[in-house]
Amino acid sequence: MPEQKKNPEFRKGYEREKRSVFLAYRILTLRMKLGLSQKELAARMRTSQQAVARLESGEHRGFTLKTLEKAAEALGAELVVDLRHPVRKPAM
Numbered sequence: 001m002p003e004q005k006k007n008p009e010f011r012k013g014y015e016r017e018k019r020s021v022f023l024a025y026r027i028l029t030l031r032m033k034l035g036l037s038q039k040e041l042a043a044r045m046r047t048s049q050q051a052v053a054r055l056e057s058g059e060h061r062g063f064t065l066k067t068l069e070k071a072a073e074a075l076g077a078e079l080v081v082d083l084r085h086p087v088r089k090p091a092m
Contacts, residue, residue, distance in 0.1 A: 005082040016061075023068070030075045031056075044074035 031041050031052075038052040045052070047070070054060045054073065065081070072079035 002007040003063050020061055020063065023063055024060060027052075027071055027075070028056040030077055034075065041071075041074055045070045 024035055031038070034042075037049075038056070039049045042049045042052045055063075055067070068081075071077075
C-alpha cells in the first residue's frame with residue numbers, strides 16, 4: 001500500500017473513500033447517541049429507512065449537500081463545510 005499511496009490517482013480515490021466512511025460513521029454515531037432507529041431518523045429526514053442505511057453503510061458515494069443538511073437538521077447537529085488548500089509535506 002505505501003507504493004500505491006505515491007500514485008496521485010490512487011491517493012485521490014483513497015481520500016474520497018476516507019471522507020465517505022467518515023461521514024457515514026458520524027451519521028451513525030450521532031443517530032445512536034440520540035437513541036434513534038434508522039426508521040426514526042428517516043422520518044425526521046423525510047426519506048426512507050433504506051436511504052438512511054445507505055448513508056450509514058460507508059459505501060455511499062452520493063452525499064449531496066442537501067442530504068447532509070437534512071441529516072444534520074434531523075440529528076440536531078451543525079453541518080460544517082469548508083474548502084482548504086491541500087496539506088503538502090515538506091520536501092526532505
